[in-house]
Amino acid sequence: MSRLPVPHFATGATAEVYAQIKKAIGNVPNTFAGIGAHGPEALKAMLLADNALAKGSLSKRDQETIKLVVSDVVGCDYCVAAHSLLGKLSGLKPEELKNIREGKPTGDARRDALIHFVRTLAQTSGTVTDGEFAAIKAAGYSDAQLVDISLAFATITFTNVFNRINDTTLDFPAVA
Known part of the structure; x- marks a missing residue:
């Protein structure tokens, strides 16, 4: 069970953000519910950053790859599960995700x-x-993509840290 309580009914700024999320994806994942219940402006900022990332130079597969790698390194089981599913939905094959x-x-x-x-x-x-910088450039990543890699890293770091603090209850299929 998550450490931070999430009210059953959201009001005000939180309700507005939840309505936008529900319209976009159909439900409010537990991590967004937890952030929004206690920091609606933080949730709005995170969603704006993700929106900028979506309009950026990285493919959805690259975005999900970045978020999955960071989540795996820091040990956020919630984000590993979420980005494994989202990676699959972006076209990454199960063996690639593994x-x-x-x-x-x-x-x-x-x-x-x-x-x-x-x-x-x-x-x-x-x-x-x-050498590592030269390698990523040699792989074909542009300067603009390096900015977007940084933004993807930042957004997932925020949710990783929040989920570790909150011990957010998993609402995505668990990854073995």
Whole structure:
């Protein structure tokens, strides 16, 4: 059970944000419910950042790859489950998702370069060598995409931290 209580009925700014989420995806995932119940402005900011990311230069598969790698490194079971499902919905195959979570090659050199780069960022508090920077550029990622990689990293870090604090109850299929 999540640590932070979520009221059964939202009002005011929280109700407005929940209505937007329900319209977009059909329901309010527990992580959004928890954030919105106690910080509707924080939820709005996160959703705006995700909207900017959606309009950015990365494919949905790349976005989900980034979010899955970061979530796996920090051990957020909620986000691993959510982004495994969302990754599948974006077109990533179950074997690719498994390999992403396990840090194994996916068979796609460009995706593998992204995974390595993001895993390095997550494991080194964002420190990358000149060689690692050169490798991600050599894989074909543009300067604009590096900005979007940073934004994807930031948005997932927020939800990872919140879910770890809250111990958010899982409402996505669990990943073994």
